Amino acid sequence: MASTSGNAESDDAGVQSASSYNADELLARCRDLQEEVRQFGDHLAKAYDGYFQPDFPTRLHATFSNNLRAEVEAIRKHMESPDPTSIHHLSSSNLPFFQTVWDAAKRARGIVRLQCPVWPGPKKQAALAPGHRIILSQGSGQRKSGDSAFIIDVIADDGKSWLKVSTYSNNRLVHDCAKEGVFCGDSDEDDDDGPDADDFSDIPLVKTAQKLANTAQGYRIGTRSPTCYLILPGIFEGQDFAVDKILDICRHIGINMICGNAVPPAPLLSESVLSSMVPGPKAKISKVLNMDTSILIALASEFSNMKFEDLPSRIHRNKTHIDHAHLERKEPFLAQILLVLSDRELVCTKEAAAALSHIVNTIGTDAENARAHLLLNVDPTKTREQRIAELQGLSVHRIPACLQLPIRIVGMDDDDCQARFTAPIKECLAVLLNPARSVFSYGWAKSFTTVTCNGVAVKQLERDLEMSPTLELEWPSVWVIATSRPLVGIPRKAGFRRVRKHIGDCRITCTCGVEKLYASRSDVTIL
Known part of the structure; x- marks a missing residue:
């Protein structure tokens, strides 16, 4: 199926699996989701009409739209295939993941980007995160040789919030603990210092939380690092002590964990919802x-x-x-x-x-x-x-x-x-x-x-x-x-002199390049 850059852990029943649906129902869900994304695109074009960055609306949701389109094409291909094993490919569709990302987006406000790549790793100085400061910006973080992108599914609150979606379930977390040989103990064995992340560092969900926190620390928006959220609609707190322990570890790392108990239903798409998702620059x-x-x-x-x-x-x-x-x-x-x-x-x-x-x-x-x-x-x-x-x-x-x-x-x-x-x-x-x-x-x-x-x-x-x-x-x-x-x-009259101004503070040394370009010109006055 189409790649989702490592975001789609759709191998469990945490979010309703595509296997619960027959092929026609699955395709109908695809069409409904694509129609909502199309309406979102139309709203973006209207909201950003006349804005000085004409490509911003397209870039905001292009990656998500393209990944969804590829997923739908893959589903259609398997539906049309005479191979009897193709039906099994449909049961592992990433559509539930895309639906979960879209539901998170519909609940968000001030969206800047969907499925945005950011670059982990140490930086000499913090990079500018995508978002709205004085103007909307795609940010300044650049890919370095050998780096792989870390995908933030929804950048919201004008860039101040990073939302990452996972389709993990309670059963998957318990299985991961058993696989890694991690013993979570029970509630009576808790120490006062809180959970130790090092003991659980090989658990995939903890790895994701740690990478999300570390990556965010390398970016700034409004002089602060973005606030990070993991959206986990398939995980429910209070049902398994091991699950609760891992969630606590992720919170100690600095991630806000939003589990199924706290995830409200996604609103029906409407003009008011679209305006909340992306008010547009004119609203400011x-x-x-x-x-x-x-x-x-x-x-x-x-x-x-x-x-x-x-x-x-x-x-x-x-x-x-x-x-x-x-x-x-x-x-x-x-x-x-x-x-x-x-x-x-x-x-x-x-x-x-x-x-x-x-x-x-x-x-x-x-x-x-x-x-x-x-x-x-x-x-x-x-x-x-x-x-x-x-x-x-x-x-x-x-x-x-x-x-x-x-x-x-x-x-x-x-x-x-x-x-x-x-x-x-x-x-x-x-x-x-x-x-x-x-x-x-x-x-x-x-x-x-x-x-x-x-x-x-x-x-x-x-x-x-x-x-x-x-x-x-x-x-x-x-x-x-x-x-x-x-x-x-x-x-121009005889003896006319052009005027060129410095850009920025060049009182001591010219850093804008005006003197380099015009200092030798006798017909130019530099201010």
């Missing part, structure tokens, strides 16, 4: 949005607001401009951003507003200056409706009537909001250069979602925070747009 967006300079520039840009054929002919002599123009034809920026902005209140820091004003005043076209003015300028004589009408006259795209203009300009420490930051948080934020520092610190301090095209700054902040001491604050909320749009700008 705040009612007030904090706008980064990169978004303000893109909103004012000719690239975002004009047809390709109407752009100035001079852009066709600039490869970067050509790339932006072609990208805009393929993925219109306003179509992406306006869905997020909707009717939410919009704010930006003084530093972000000043950066936009400086850039458009320096190189912006008349239309780009006009758009920037409509976005930010506080003119009490101009109503929101008038701003939208004038902005519509400067764009080929529909500007929604609900757009909240002008964007309100705020101080990065209004209401002393940054007093809640600890010293480690301030150190991480200090690495960012302004205006990014003001933007991200204000959004975090006020619990507002920051909207940005600056994915580099987001990843840097995320990495630095993950390596910090335990953070008591909820992590910042950020919505990233995958691509930016620069200003088309006015034609």
Whole structure:
């Protein structure tokens, strides 16, 4: 049958075996399970619509879907085989294992991945676990030569919980104890120090628990290691002392053991269940949005607001401009951003507003200056409706009537909001250069979602925070747009100099590579 990477211990009756069903019933169960997984995939596509990582929905459940498909194909093959022994292969189907994993997923919240490979073994520093920090991430743990993957069946709670499923039964555990010659004693012989894991280290379930705990210790999510669970619907506590002893050993290792006594029935699949399984990134967006300079520039840009054929002919002599123009034809920026902005209140820091004003005043076209003015300028004589009408006259795209203009300009420490930051948080934020520092610190301090095209700054902040001491604050909320749009700008004059900025803290030594690329260029100013 199809491989399940060592997860499917379906050789006992702990979970209802496929042998209890005739072939037609088994195939009907396959179809039902596949239909629910298909509905899950449809929900993922909707939940992640417009997200800057378009492959995330597919990657979330691709391994599980493919393994299930292979299992169903194997079942069909054995059903159609004239070999009379094929019916015995059906009795050892791994379908009960897949059903148990899916049931665990339906009970979970905030799923990040199904059947995710992680890599055991010592690491020089903890790897980033898959999950949601500032943005959703697949993690950073890399396979090393000779390593075999350890499969986590469900990564949930935005990455903070690792769930591994086993179809072990009480009888199987007792058999394993006898096979390994392990004597569990009885309840009267317990010592006060708790069970000794070394005496039971050869029991397969204990091995799994130890490997799960050790692997999790090599990963971090939200400055902590993931919390680990073994889901054991076929094991029941209080029926056999040997079984209870082994469960205690696994708990002493650091694993939460969820046995059949405590496993609730899986809910029927519904829209509310799907939304609980994967709420989607849009569910985390705040009612007030904090706008980064990169978004303000893109909103004012000719690239975002004009047809390709109407752009100035001079852009066709600039490869970067050509790339932006072609990208805009393929993925219109306003179509992406306006869905997020909707009717939410919009704010930006003084530093972000000043950066936009400086850039458009320096190189912006008349239309780009006009758009920037409509976005930010506080003119009490101009109503929101008038701003939208004038902005519509400067764009080929529909500007929604609900757009909240002008964007309100705020101080990065209004209401002393940054007093809640600890010293480690301030150190991480200090690495960012302004205006990014003001933007991200204000959004975090006020619990507002920051909207940005600056994915580099987001990843840097995320990495630095993950390596910090335990953070008591909820992590910042950020919505990233995958691509930016620069200003088309006015034609260059003689003596024009390009400006390139350092990324990150390069005050002592340049680590971002800007100086290596541009230090020898006489037409470039490095900031």
